[in-house]
Amino acid sequence: MASQAVFAALAALLLNVAAHAEQVLRVKDGDSFVVESGGRQVDVRLADIDAPEHRQPGGDEARAALRSLVEGREVQLQLVGGDAYRRVVAHVFVDGVDVNAEMVRQGLAWVRRSYDPAPGLVRHEDEARAARRGLWADPNATAPWLWRRARRGNSAAPRTEARTTSQALVSIAQATVPRVRCGTKRTCREMKSCGEALAFLRQCNVTSMDGDKDGVPCEKVLCRR
Numbered sequence: 001m002a003s004q005a006v007f008a009a010l011a012a013l014l015l016n017v018a019a020h021a022e023q024v025l026r027v028k029d030g031d032s033f034v035v036e037s038g039g040r041q042v043d044v045r046l047a048d049i050d051a052p053e054h055r056q057p058g059g060d061e062a063r064a065a066l067r068s069l070v071e072g073r074e075v076q077l078q079l080v081g082g083d084a085y086r087r088v089v090a091h092v093f094v095d096g097v098d099v100n101a102e103m104v105r106q107g108l109a110w111v112r113r114s115y116d117p118a119p120g121l122v123r124h125e126d127e128a129r130a131a132r133r134g135l136w137a138d139p140n141a142t143a144p145w146l147w148r149r150a151r152r153g154n155s156a157a158p159r160t161e162a163r164t165t166s167q168a169l170v171s172i173a174q175a176t177v178p179r180v181r182c183g184t185k186r187t188c189r190e191m192k193s194c195g196e197a198l199a200f201l202r203q204c205n206v207t208s209m210d211g212d213k214d215g216v217p218c219e220k221v222l223c224r225r
Contacts, residue, residue, distance in 0.1 A: 021074035029054055030062025030108060032087065033070060035077075043087040046100045047080040048117035050144045050214075051109040057142075058135040062108040069099050084207040107134025110143050114215040115202070145214030152212075170194040170223055180204065188218035197222050 022035040022042075030051025034041050051066070052058035070092065077090040092099040103109040104121055107128035111121045128136055135141045142150075175195040182204035191197040191209075197217040200206040209217035216223050 024070045027067040027071050045087045047089045049109040107136045149212045194223040
């Protein structure tokens with residue numbers, strides 16, 4: 001319920017962002033920045049994409065690119081939701097430029113495909129990969145969610161556990177996502193399917209099932225990318 005309360009507060013704070021431009025105060029990394037809104041500073045994360053982290057290869061380039069696009073400028077935010085870090089998640093536009101798409105087009109961010117992104121974003125990533133732009137110049141580029149997981153020491157689950165749970169894992173692409181009633185379930189143990197877990201994550205923002213924040217809930221028992 002806490003995550004829902006956070007989202008409600010963020011939504012109330014930026015209720016009119018679709019009609020008003022927000023001033024960008026500073027860029028934090030390749031997919032987040034801070035805006036001035038109603039006399040308050042609000043953290044914003046770019047929806048549907050994930051840029052390299054600060055200490056990850058490509059992180060400095062991604063941050064520099066986002067700074068060149070938005071820092072000190074007025075941006076239009078299309079609110080998508082909130083996340084576990086109390087940030088507004090949004091599609092961002094500046095002078096008609098889709099900033100989220102531009103970061104992907106330049107090859108400086110991955111598309112979070114498990115979040116059902118716009119087809120245009122996927123097309124931009126495929127084109128950047130083919131052209132080896134930006135981070136795709138490195139054939140061994142590591143997705144940020146995998147890099148974060150490795151940094152936390154969670155990248156190598158015991159092989160015996162992987163074998164025992166592999167039969168239960170379902171591909172995100174194969175999962176059927178139903179409509180659910182928020183507040184009725186909150187843990188992976190309560191989920192009957194990958195689709196149900198995805199529904200509670202996406203529709204109810206139950207982020208406790210997505211420990212590594214990669215958009216795939218219950219990865220050890222139900223879902224896989």
